[in-house]
Amino acid sequence: MHPTDTRDPQYYHRVVDCQWACPAHTNVPEYIRLIADGKYTESYMLNRESNVFPGILGRTCDRPCEPACRRTRIEDEPVAICRLKRVAADLRGDIDHLLPKAAAEKNGKRVALIGAGPASLTVANDLVPLGYHCTIFEALPKPGGLMRTNIPSFRLPVEVLEEEMDMILDMGVEVHYNHRIDSMKELLDEGDFDAFFIGTGAPKGKELNIPGRTEGSANIHIGIEWLESIHFEHIDSVGERVLVIGVGNTAMDCCRSSKRLGGKDIKVMARKSRPYFKASPWELEDAEAEEVEILIDHSPQCFVIEDGRLKGMVFDLVEWEENETGRLVSTKHGETFIPADDVLLAIGQDNAFPWVERDIGIEFGEWDMPVVDRATFMTTREGVFTGGDAAWGPENIIWAVEHGHQAAVSIHNYCQGIPITDRPPYGMNLVSTKMGIHEWRYSNDYDPVLRTEMRYADLEKRLSDMKIEAELGFDLKETVREVERCLNCDIQTDFTGNLCIECDACIDVCPVTCLTITHNGEEDDLRQRLMAPADNMDQAIFASESLPQTGRIMVKDEDLCIHCGLCAERCPTAAWDMMQSDLLIPYAGHESWPKTAITASTTLV
């Protein structure tokens, strides 16, 4: 292997599993340490830099970071990254003076943002401080997109939502509510704008076209429309017996909302079994804790209508088996009638662009989706960008935010005459955390405590009112306990080969057997020759240059390192140092970072 270039910002970035997995690359370990220090405001602001909506996301994020968390490879459960984010948001102090402000002078460029969901809001967040005039067109009377209309307030209180959106809108964004764009062509032709961003989401709930659908329509609802009607208080009750079709996150919000609107007997109907459920495990747990029943292997056959009224549904009882090609196929072995007063369809969302003409240079491809460049977020028409659910179909808030950041970079480049393919590079600061001989600027001891459980508002109470937040959040004691579970994956074991005397002390002390000194070889071969085989190909192995005494190399399997710093403590020559790698993320208009690390290794000994 060639010696690893640890000065490439992406090498250490990849070691920080949560940050690597976070679409917006939130600096999780640093924000957790700030919480541990009681610096909630700083922690909040650090979050806000990358994910823009810490209070919202601290409650609702899809959490791609958690399954990636290193802790899952050491024990079972990840650090409660998301819940800790909420702690920062709940306990922060006044931040008015820290928030970005609109540039004192406008730069004369005007950007039209269609839709006021998280994607568009992020674009505005990044561009207004640079002097852009941003104008949002939103079909609904209020901003927020699905965050507002579909995420129920027992998961996301409206005040939290509005406060964080206002931080952006109050900078001075021109918003036109109740203003649906019906023709992209017209908007383009008006000639008022230098660039356009389509952030209209995936607004169409999927239909279930089986017998009885039209006749029963009074009591058969499209899940996302139904949730929106609840938000705008057009709906305030539901029948006692409710069937929810589908078992994704929308289904979870539908069934839990039904419970709060007077539904008694709520059944979620799944075609397959649990391993195939789309909903996040925690959403399933929350729903079941609220006494929602989940039935598996029930495939909808028809709606049963009597006297023009919905009576219930007939389901095929099915069994699933993998065929030769590995595809799941079902066989029916019976059927059953289940009575219902209301049925909620939660089987997915579609995009729909009836308002974008097909002859204006915006090409549409497969599934009638616009053709969008993965890196620049530009459509095939120059100056028209998109992101969020509108770009490649339904995702989640954190992806919408990251799309927004990237689109903002493109829009800025585009408006300033810089090629949009010139993406500003990532950078890295690398600073030693050494404070004394065996003292570090972080809590390096490993705490074996298990993941802290969330506490919930009293069941009866929370079911009585849509607006009561179900999760109570962590109190101080729980926070103190949970922050210590983080392994500080950004505090890197940084190696200086020419200092090593090959005494083996680091290898002998490493609790998780990740270090080896051995003869060099190809990576595949090396991976099998280590103290413990490095079988996780998703994780890098580090290879040093040749060591002075024997010419062998130091190899580190990054997979299981718990960043305890003992290798550095036991090294007589400080060949290992524990250095904090701080990924420098480029945003629109920010100066670009040097491509290689800015290093400060001043140690005290």
Added chain:
Amino acid sequence: MSYIKKPVARHPKLKVNSLGLTVRDYEGSMSTLCAGCGHDGVTAALIQAFFELEVEPHRLAKLSGIGCSSKTPSYFVSEAHGFNAVHGRMPSVAAGANAAHRDLLYVGISGDGDSLSIGLGQFCHAIRRNVNMLYILENNGVYGLTKGQFSASADIGSTSKGGVVNRQGPIDPVNTALSLGATFVARSFSGDKDQLVPIMKSGLRHNGFAFVDVISPCVTFNDHQGSTKSYAHTRSHMHEVIETDFVPLRSEITTEYSEGSMQSVTMHDGSVVKLHKVAGEYDPTDRRAVLDYLVDVGSRGEIATGLLYLEEAGDDMHGFENTVDEPLVEIPFADLCPGSKALEEVQKEWW
């Protein structure tokens, strides 16, 4: 010295031996020695050897004297028996313990100061008695614990950290052991576990006194340019005479060596030690030839390493004394000490 304990987190795929233990189950408390001390390397090799030999922790007794080296029994197998003796007196305590309980596995850890100065007499007599134990001398050329004075193993011409030149001749523990009739004599290096672990395993299976002189650099007081016990000096002057391969009882012999260069010795328990001669004409069972050879190598300033001499057939202390097979501790007291009546009977023989 680290402030934290070694984390309990471990690699999920660590091998488990037939006792259900992983290598980490053979650890002791965190080392308080200087970072990079060779002695910690020896500890790690021992831990590996115990794990691979599937030693039951409660069947192991660790004994030592005084010195940094003698502190190390704390750093392995917490569940074992232990005795930290007075400076230089570990050999007689080990002999006593072994006399009383011959069924335990004895490991003595000593230093060059502990064994070659204050304890030299004790060391010699343990060899003569052929006490059944693994005796490790962690040799760093200095009194580490008392801050780096030359020890009796320091070579002529080597310098202290402060630059003082040593002019007195060294006591070579390997020569000493060989000339006193030791039946298992090895020399190795704390920075070479590939060599050290099989030697330790063989030593633990040897019936009698298994002596291992381990060059174990003192990073703080004797790892400088003028030292002949530093990491760099040892690496550049090491001359491996014999490669050792320990083949446990009932397992297949996998390493292949060319005809003639290999000698195998069957140990007391049926395991086999394969000795592969790296240096042409060398017979690890011919004491005189080995002594000659070592003098030769030594005169060139080279450090001969490997399992240098092995003789498995002889008697150990219990053989010499013709003691019963059963450990004395397990014999009821009334049988061990039948009282004054019985004594009178015995004494009648000389009346």
